[in-house]
Amino acid sequence: MRTSTASLLLGAWLVLGPMTAGCAKAESEPVAVARTFAEAARRSDVRGMMAVLERPAVQQLEQAAERASDQVGGRRNIEPAEMLQIVGVDRTIAVAGAELLDQDERLAHVELTTTDGRAIRIELVWEPSDEAENANEGEPAGSWKVRVPLPGPAGALGGAGDSSTVAPPRP
Template identity: 60%
Template sequence: MKSVMKSVTTLIAALSILVLASFGCRPNESEPVSVARTFAEAVRRGDVDGMLAVVEHPAVDHLELVAERAGDQVGGRRGIEASEMLQIVGVDRTVAVADAELLEDDGERARVELTMTDGRTVRLELVWEQAIAGGDDSPARAGGWKVRIPLPSSPTLDADPLAPGVQPSGA
């Protein structure tokens, strides 16, 4: 009976490792590394929604604003989702993450280096975000480690042309 229990325990442990590996996680891997792997895998698959799930909230908020403006540009005839504003192109779908290393983690920011199967390395910065409770107009958002995406700095994106005090171009 003892050997049967040991075999079952070994089988369960092996299956747990297999399941973790299939989801891009490794046993004892830190959360920032796991999130970086998830992001890289979503990019590799061309999965915009999967990528946005692990991107920092300000970047997603920016995409939602741009999507709303794009909807306004077509006369509001159609609502445009933030995920429609991105298209992942030029990614070799055969290149995956071979190794990942946590370079730095101070509890608020982390840096992860991904080594790809083609030998290239990619460094990602992650930030810790608190969960956001959903209100009347805003959806709830999960907290945790998120990949930092640099936001564009453009007066045409930052200024609302319909806001009071903003002059339309050419006026």
């Protein structure tokens, strides 16, 4: 009798488990974007990272690629993705948890906790899409993008990314 009860409970868990998993609250968009950014960095996926970077950062990479192409006399067309190098990433460390710290219409902060216990704070900005002007009355058209510190004209941090964004982990 015990075997059949255990089998029944196991069967119910196997059938109902996947159904109830869908009932869990979905992550907010800023949290999902922060996770995507971290996972792309972990995999050294430059194009994946660029897809979720804020527009000013991507534009700066495009300008740097154009300058680099000019410096080689146009012999080679250097892509913006080549201007971003991901180094020193321990691929054994992943995101274990993510928490939305705050969010308003234009700015969000997400804290990622890694598998080694470090916390990394990421700032995201809302970027309206080009279709935003033609959007219907519903949800605003656009997406959340990761803000990174941008080098200023003299190589110091400044400009749009001056605020503390992808901050160093806490001790």
